[in-house]
Amino acid sequence: MTNDTSRLPAVSVGQSASFAGQQPDLASAGGRRRQSRLRGPQSALRAGNVAACYRCAATVTIPGMPANRAILHVDMDAFFTSVEQRDRPELRGKPVVVGAPPDKRGVVAAASYEARKFGVHSAMPSRTAYRLCPHATFLRGDHAKYSRESERVMSILRQFTPLVEQVSVDEAYLDVTASLRLFGTAEQIAREIKRRIHETTGLTASVGVAPNKFLAKLASDMRKPDGLMVITDAAKLGVLRPLPVGRIAGVGKKTEPMFHELGIRTIGDLQRFPIATLRARLGVWADEIKARALGQDDRPVEPCGEAKSISNETTFEEDVSGMETLERTVRELADEVGRRLRAEGVRARTVQLKLRWSDFTTLTRRTTLPEATDDEARIAQAAIQLMQAELKEPRPVRLLGVGGQNLLRAPRQLDLLDRRSDRRDDLNRAADAVRARFGAKKLRRAGEL
CATH class of the missing domain: 3.30.70 (Alpha-Beta Plaits)
Incomplete structure (x- = not known):
């Protein structure tokens, strides 16, 4: 062979x-x-x-x-909702939405194919999804269960090759x-x-x-x-030839009109377009986008590589400028980042804050910690300090993200005189166990009540 x-x-x-x-x-x-x-x-x-x-x-x-x-x-096909429909036969063949409840601010995490027929899609505000499909079943979801199912799938893939690059919970x-x-x-x-x-x-x-x-x-x-x-x-x-140019990764709704101005509407148009003219308009990105149009991609499949970062972000249904709401959101995002760091057995030396304004411009700020951590309280504190430095005057925020970078596997150097660190680690592990068994929403900080 x-x-x-x-x-x-x-x-x-x-x-x-x-x-x-x-x-x-x-x-x-x-x-994705x-x-x-x-x-x-x-x-x-x-x-x-x-x-x-x-x-x-x-x-x-x-x-x-x-x-x-x-x-x-x-x-995987409509992964979150498919898991729910599998486990709840009464939902099969019916529109199902996993995400925030329609009476709360939040977005759709996943929509079943039945719901997609009504125009519902991921990242859509749940209120909008409800207006489009009021008879859909809205579920908060069980991400611990989805993670378990994901690992079962990845185990199957590794039966055929160790060269498996998992890029999200449901694809590789x-x-x-x-x-x-x-x-x-x-x-x-x-x-x-x-x-x-x-x-x-x-x-x-x-x-x-x-x-x-x-x-x-x-x-x-x-x-x-x-x-x-x-x-x-x-x-x-x-x-590739008949497909719209927007099917190329990186060509989104905001950049696609730029290609249309050049007379490029299909990938076939891009295949024939002079590279020199494209470089003059796109710069260094031109060669990569041209290569994709020609079906070329030399990126290797990278198995089990160390994650460069672990992050979590949310897009607000309406722009938010109140510092109290923003700080609360940072803590919620940091909770998930800390949980994932502990699940991966790594600690972050760098904390990143991501802000997207109402005009869609994006800003990122980073700070390096004295020592690597997987404690969400420390991550949140660092991210809030970064945010306060940028938001000395109120400004509408569309998207907010928190991440941990510069990940290390080495265990934290324990200060034998600082028993509070030991207790905090024990508390975090206990909280992770509760969330894994009963769901993330079953355990909340006192300040969130």
Whole structure:
């Protein structure tokens, strides 16, 4: 067997894939915190660079990127709401929204496909979602449960390769180039992954197969839900050509009009556009965006790399300028950052504050702590000090974020004379245990009551 994606089938678009063994959708040849652990058949990897897993200190040989790689993007379908519909049969086939209650300020975290038909989508204010779909069931969600289900899915992926890059709770990239000799074609691996996920969790996933990460994610997006799409190297330009330029990562609603001004509306337009003119308008970003339009992406799948940061942010339904509300929000965000730091077994030496104003401009500020910490109270205190320095005069804030950076695995140096640190660590661990069992909302600080 050869280790390249030329073995991927190049046939016309077929029927949508299912776990019953129907043919997956395929592209014609004419034509969104890393948590993975290293497991699986490491002996199948080629010689290359050696990386260390920051969780377990194991090492893995990362192959040099061949010209023809086999990359998978696995994306769970409406993950949060699908878990709820699986566990509550009365919700199946009905619109479900996970997020803030519609009578409270907050946003939608996830919407079932039934709710999406009414225009409901993630990051939408819950009040707006209720106006669009008043008969939907609104749930706060159980993020501890979602994390457990996520780990079950990631464990399945690691059965095929240790080169698994988890990019969110419900999606990951896999490099199966060196696994083809063990498991067959990349399409066969993708189909087996879908089958095992459904058999183990009762959930469905969409999988994209391609020579690189950009095309693999595009493929999984194009066949949602419960789909499988293969984009071969020969097919990529034809697949990309008719798509709107906004399908390229980084080209959003605010930047897409700029491309329209240049006469670029489709990716095909961008493929033909002179690179010199593009550079004059976009600067250094031009080469990357042009490469994506041509289906090129040399980013490696990075397994089990140490997270550079852990952050949490929220967008207010209406701009907020009151310092009391902003400080309370910082503490809520810091609570989640601290919990995730402890779950990862790391501590942050740097605290970052992110502010987005009403005109959508964004500001970030950082401060370095005397020692690394996973204590949310210290993180919140540092973030509030940064915020107070920037908001000496009230200013409407649209988005607020708190993060921990410069993460270290080394345990904190305990001061034997400072028993308060020990008690604080014990309290944080006890709080984590309560939240894991009963949900995050079951435990609140006295100041929040």
